[in-house]
Amino acid sequence: MKRITIFGKGNMAKVISERFKKAGNTVEMFGSKDxxxxxxxxxxxxxxxxxxxxxxxxxxxxxxxxxxxxxxNPVNFATMDDLLVPSNSSATxxxxxxxxxAKVVKAFNxxxxxxxxxxxxxxxxxASDDLEAKVTLSRALEGSGLxxxxxxxxxxxxxxxxxxxxxxxxxxxxxxxxxxxxxLTK
Ligand SMILES: NC(=O)c1ccc[n+]([C@@H]2O[C@H](COP(=O)([O-])OP(=O)(O)OC[C@H]3O[C@@H](n4cnc5c(N)ncnc54)[C@H](OP(=O)(O)O)[C@@H]3O)[C@@H](O)[C@H]2O)c1
Numbered sequence: 214m215k216r217i218t219i220f221g222k223g224n225m226a227k228v229i230s231e232r233f234k235k236a237g238n239t240v241e242m243f244g245s246k247d248x249x250x251x252x253x254x255x256x257x258x259x260x261x262x263x264x265x266x267x268x269x270x271x272x273x274x275x276x277x278x279x280x281x282x283x284x285x286n287p288v289n290f291a292t293m294d295d296l297l298v299p300s301n302s303s304a305t306x307x308x309x310x311x312x313x314x315a316k317v318v319k320a321f322n323x324x325x326x327x328x329x330x331x332x333x334x335x336x337x338x339x340a341s342d343d344l345e346a347k348v349t350l351s352r353a354l355e356g357s358g359l360x361x362x363x364x365x366x367x368x369x370x371x372x373x374x375x376x377x378x379x380x381x382x383x384x385x386x387x388x389x390x391x392x393x394x395x396x397l398t399k
Contacts, residue, residue: 214239215233216238216241216255217238217353219241219256220242225259229329235356249275252272252279254280255280255282256279256315258281262286265283269308269311277314279315281317283322284319286322286374286377300371303367317367319369319373319374320337322373323338323380325393328392336360338364339362339363341367380395
């Protein structure tokens with residue numbers, strides 16, 4: 214049983230919270246107007262990418278040693294044609310370089326919120342250089358009903374963000390529904 218802190222109270226925060234609770238963890242969520250309390254063992258950034266920098270700045274010390282889960286898709290909403298991070302980097306790598314003492318993991322960004330709420334088997338892809346952090350997150354999700362797959366090193370966050378972006382563009386162009394998305398077949 215882990216204590217989970219989620220920054221954000223929106224679509225993703227709610228469904229991720231339910232999954233962690235189903236797996237037997239306790240969850241606390243903080244919105245933008247809430248006073249942030251003591252952080253749990255696992256901290257999830259379920260906020261727009263544009264809001265991340267301020268959260269990291271305000272909680273830098275408290276994030277030391279935490280498993281910090283980045284779920285963002287840093288889409289440039291002005292153009293809907295690219296990401297806000299250079300192609301030789303990722304939001305997750307930017308976060309990892311900002312809070313050096315946190316154990317940063319990319320997760321959940323390739324899953325639409327509605328698919329996490331439903332009964333369709335869903336796979337969560339993880340990317341991190343910290344194997345222990347990936348194991349901690351995977352164990353905390355045991356019993357959640359989600360399948361968790363280790364997609365590799367932190368650098369793989371680039372591909373996960375590209376995949377998440379492609380999936381969003383497919384949904385916006387009505388080629389797939391918001392209940393759809395890429396599936397992983399083993
Ligand atoms: N929706 C999806 O299907 C999906 C899928 C994969 C990944 N993602 C990613 O998940 C993240 C959240 O998406 P969402 O769909 O859940 O967005 P959302 O429904 O718009 O929720 C965003 C939440 O972030 C909160 N927030 C903003 N600034 C904050 C701050 N400084 N401190 C604490 N909370 C803050 C907002 O609170 P206020 O309302 O109080 O401002 C709101 O509760 C995004 O990065 C997105 O790219 C989304």
